[in-house]
Amino acid sequence: MTWENWAGTATADPARRYWPRTVDAIADAVRDAAAGGLTVRALGSGHSFTPVAATDGAAIDLSNWTGIVSVDPDSAMVTVRSGTTLRALNADLDALGLAMPNMGDVDAQTISGAISTGTHGTGAGLGGIATQVAALELVMADGSIVTASAEEAPDLFAAARVSMGALGVISTVTLRCVPAFRLAADERPMPLDEVLNRFGEFAAGNDHFEFFWFPYGHTALVKRNNRIAVMGNGDDGGSSPLPMPEWRRFWEYEVMENGAFGALCRTGRAVPSLGRPLAKLVAATLSSRSYSADSHRVFVTPRRVRFVESEYAVPRESVFGVLADLRDAVSGLGHPVMFPVEVRVAAADDIWLSTAYGRDTAYIAIHQYRGMPYKEYFAAFESIAASVGGRPHWGKLHALGAARFAELYPRFGDFQRVRDEADPERRFANPYLEQVLGG
Numbered sequence: 001m002t003w004e005n006w007a008g009t010a011t012a013d014p015a016r017r018y019w020p021r022t023v024d025a026i027a028d029a030v031r032d033a034a035a036g037g038l039t040v041r042a043l044g045s046g047h048s049f050t051p052v053a054a055t056d057g058a059a060i061d062l063s064n065w066t067g068i069v070s071v072d073p074d075s076a077m078v079t080v081r082s083g084t085t086l087r088a089l090n091a092d093l094d095a096l097g098l099a100m101p102n103m104g105d106v107d108a109q110t111i112s113g114a115i116s117t118g119t120h121g122t123g124a125g126l127g128g129i130a131t132q133v134a135a136l137e138l139v140m141a142d143g144s145i146v147t148a149s150a151e152e153a154p155d156l157f158a159a160a161r162v163s164m165g166a167l168g169v170i171s172t173v174t175l176r177c178v179p180a181f182r183l184a185a186d187e188r189p190m191p192l193d194e195v196l197n198r199f200g201e202f203a204a205g206n207d208h209f210e211f212f213w214f215p216y217g218h219t220a221l222v223k224r225n226n227r228i229a230v231m232g233n234g235d236d237g238g239s240s241p242l243p244m245p246e247w248r249r250f251w252e253y254e255v256m257e258n259g260a261f262g263a264l265c266r267t268g269r270a271v272p273s274l275g276r277p278l279a280k281l282v283a284a285t286l287s288s289r290s291y292s293a294d295s296h297r298v299f300v301t302p303r304r305v306r307f308v309e310s311e312y313a314v315p316r317e318s319v320f321g322v323l324a325d326l327r328d329a330v331s332g333l334g335h336p337v338m339f340p341v342e343v344r345v346a347a348a349d350d351i352w353l354s355t356a357y358g359r360d361t362a363y364i365a366i367h368q369y370r371g372m373p374y375k376e377y378f379a380a381f382e383s384i385a386a387s388v389g390g391r392p393h394w395g396k397l398h399a400l401g402a403a404r405f406a407e408l409y410p411r412f413g414d415f416q417r418v419r420d421e422a423d424p425e426r427r428f429a430n431p432y433l434e435q436v437l438g439g
């Protein structure tokens, strides 16, 4: 059965598939594949745009390896099986009065797939999901089971949290969680110039700040989400949730952001000369909304209109120049762009292949409706990002190779040393890893 990712940008025909239900079964699968001379890849939810998970060797599908293994109530550490989706994890954490401190804008990914490519949300003082990891259990190339944390196998830990499945199959992830909390969401259109002038203020003054900008217009949709209450033990922080009414949630997310937007995108794809005016129309209809809800209900937005995406992590102060150059580049494209640019922020971290390694970061993501031309747009963006030392998201489209990554990541050589020790025979290789890490 052919495997295909969410965006339809990668397909593969694994020679063998395994659906383990225990850690020993994961180890058996790795040994069995090795005995058959096959390479091995773990499958997440297929939400990477790059062919990072694709294999024609053995695919280990972890969809039967889910759920919470243990909870330490004092430290709020939660150990979870690697195939658990963020959606299921959030539901289980809710029941425990706990939450992830930050996350991206969808929850379909598995916890192991999310950390393996450096998935992140937004927040100037917060890192990506991999920074929430306190320990990992991995099945190594020889089938042995190893735990990595800051104390135990620290180099493996520094390498493995963002490692694209190159070092082993993650069997469990121990996360540093926080007491469940509510967010007050404020979303409003603003002139792009004002957003850029106040970028530092917005980033520093809000727990989670991001904006969307349709690259033909002068208006951005600014989203600011701030913590208003810690829940649990009957303490609601003195504030009650002000949920968005269900009809409005349905109207705004399902009808406007998915249904109507999808229809406009289909029109732009069928009649490209309408693409530009339609994108401007969408930008002109952006509206304000304020509500509050449990954190994960605010972080997550339904994304039913399929698209392709590229995203670069740039030094925070480079964001202005990159957006100015991007606007110029878009005006010269031979095709319309139907999707907005998304700008987010994250704190510097110390994970060797994290896109935010060693620098406070702005993330700039560009998108295009599936089935419309995008290569010219993405290539122009890539060369703009290259001029400021941009690092591409490991799970989003880019064309960079290992030689460039050796320049972009100060600890790339250390990662390669750990990879050579962990997987000298390249059991976990695939063509994408050959491109980005070398053979």
Ligand SMILES: Cc1cc2nc3c(=O)[nH]c(=O)nc-3n(C[C@H](O)[C@H](O)[C@H](O)COP(=O)(O)OP(=O)(O)OC[C@H]3O[C@@H](n4cnc5c(N)ncnc54)[C@H](O)[C@@H]3O)c2cc1C
Pocket: 006, 007, 041, 042, 043, 044, 045, 046, 047, 048, 049, 052, 053, 062, 082, 083, 103, 104, 105, 106, 108, 109, 110, 111, 112, 113, 114, 115, 116, 117, 118, 119, 120, 121, 164, 165, 166, 168, 169, 170, 171, 303, 393, 395, 396
């Ligand atoms: C609609 C949409 C929205 C998105 N939103 C965001 C966002 O807000 N922020 C962001 O940063 N990214 C975002 N992404 C990208 C996405 O989060 C990443 O690509 C993520 O890796 C996908 O997780 P997955 O479970 O689908 O993993 P997959 O794409 O299936 O796999 C990713 C990698 O993880 C490896 N892997 C999976 N499980 C294991 C394991 N147990 N052990 C070892 N390796 C493993 C795979 O082999 C592969 O190398 C989005 C993608 C889509 C399609």
